[in-house]
Amino acid sequence: MIDVRTAVRRAAAEELRARVRAFAEREMASSGADAHCDAWMTSYSAEFSRALGARGWAGMTIPAEYGGPGRTSMERYVVIEELLAAGAPVALHWFADRQVGPALLRHGSPAQRRRYLPGIARGECYFAIGMSEPDSGSDLAAVRTRARRDGGGWRLEGAKTWSSHAHLAHHMLVLARTDPAEDRRAGLSQFLVDLRLDGVQIRPITTQDGRRHFNEVVFDGVRLDDGCLLGTRGQGWSQVMAELALERSGPERFLSTMPLLRCLLRRTEARPKELGVLLAELRSIRAMSQSVAEALGRGETPTVAAAVVKDLGTRFEGKVVELARDLLPVVPDLASGDEYARLLAEAVVHSPDRTLRGGTNEILRGIVARTAAGA
Template identity: 50%
Template sequence: MSFFTFPNPPVSPEAEQLRGDVRAFLAEELKTMPPHRRAASWSGFDADFSRKMGQRGWIGMTWPKQYGGHERTSLERYVVLEEMLAAGAPVAAHWIADRQSGPLLLRFGTEEQRRSVLPRIAAGELFCCIGMSEPDSGSDLAAVRTRAEPVEGGFRVNGTKLWTTFGHRAHYMLLFCRTSGGPSDRHGGTSQLLVDLKTPGITIRPIVDLTGAKHFNEVVFEDVFVPSSALIGEMGNGWHQVTSELAYERSGPERFLSSFVLLAELVRVLREHPSEQATIAVGRLVSHFVVLRQLSRGVAWLLQNGRNPAQEAAVVKDLGALVEQEIPDIVRSLVEIEPGSERTAELARTLHYTVLAAPSFSLRGGTREILRGIIARGLGLR
């Protein structure tokens, strides 16, 4: 009767208890951080903050203890994630490693890779970046050109990665590259390598985005020697691995909470005399969040049960990005933002940031069109 499965996760008393601890931590940590900075949310990079989260056991929560994890449930992890995002905590430093690099290594990595990298990720001390996009390979990931040529004792890597988020602050890259064949082989001949970014021959150049921030980069590999121990999983299995990595990437609540801080600021300004129009608009958005949470927790529950929720994650991300992107214009329709007004000054700053950041919401982690293509495939149309 239904193409996609969104299970109804059970109540988790442990998770709800954890929520109180997380809120208390955030209240303390973020008390001096203004909303317009919290609006950056999971684009905000703060290594100290990440280390504090690691100390509390909130990174690598579901991983086995032998790799520095905490063997907690996906629903408990979900609580930590959503509380961080809703508050606009600066989680970018550890976010990628916690969300996708760690799970990928757990699933496909060698024992040595797990032992050396995962405990440091969980401690909030080691940060990872994603090595997927390239100048000629954006949505079309199979067009990857970066080549790791097998040589004595390892690989020699040449090529360029692009839009590498926080590559300039990360310690390792999970590099998706070609180890045989050419772009015409499409999915065949690709592999993943765990690359230490201090390796000679790697040049990382930040690219300023339209908000003025330096968060993404161009990463150039010139005759970079990478030892064979860096191979993740199997040689030539890169496509299968990278698509599972993308399912992790798209599955979380960061895919609908990017503008939540702005909505909270709207409520602050509206609170005294909300018009009927404003009340209806806020009620509608809150209704969206209630249902998005329901679906997103269902995705977490699928992960908990070892399922691959790639389709369901694409659905939530597509729905979530629409809501994230419409919030700035809804704010503009409800509140007259006038220069010099004390009452709306912080709302205006938060709005300003969110308007500029919004185009990225339906680009990062798979464009809207790519996601809809994935959904269409799930419907049996392609």
């Protein structure tokens, strides 16, 4: 039996959901923005991000003392679910909202919080993420980027790759080696790096559709002051693990193809059992993702559960593409005026990277296995 408080929360969540849905439809229609698959990586609009911030729908868990609305993690979940389902242009503020804001709240100094959080809450401060490195695959511990002490600050040398929208971002959160250690996961630290500093080079990586959102970012002796160190020196690995729980467990891991699935449902009169099975699987993954969001809201770091969500979610998205091609076969065409053909093309183009970004599914299964074995 549902108690009164639960019923009130659910009613408030549905009211919020309806407002966000109406907002996205209205704003996208007025600006002429199309729905896109993988919109959180590829589709952006500074005006849309600012409009979200003005309504308190960016940086939602940032408390009022730092310029945020101070909403709950589940309220944020409702908002991003609707934005993903709409295929809305959210990529500019996405990484600051998803990872950097929570990292600053956990590990940032008061000065760092005052500097960055208000802009994140306004949807006006953009961050790129600097974890992966060239020639390292999903081995995050293979960090060769180094930050060395230099007088009263640091010198940053190295490179990061697959950094989405670094060419449009103001800052990057960078994982670097600061101390030698036998354990590769030790001796790592995080830095908040202004991408306009001397010595920063941002090189485009063009995807197979001819578009650019990935980049390689090279740091050639970039001078950082002590205020750029996030958290505790040498604790970068544990800090990053908390961020990866946020990155891997969110609804973007199973709703990136939702615009395609919605379009398919609108055009498919007969509903075969395969479609029902797929929707049931979606419901299960969503429930698991929500439980992780609740745990994160309590300050926990559910690394294993987040890995499972990411593994299941990205495989689900592959099934969406396969079923769409079976049920309503058309020639995928990124330039098509037909919404379904365009969305199918977008989903197909990004199919290879869904099980790679955020850590390959094999790496994630290794995390689950090691934890189960007590390793």
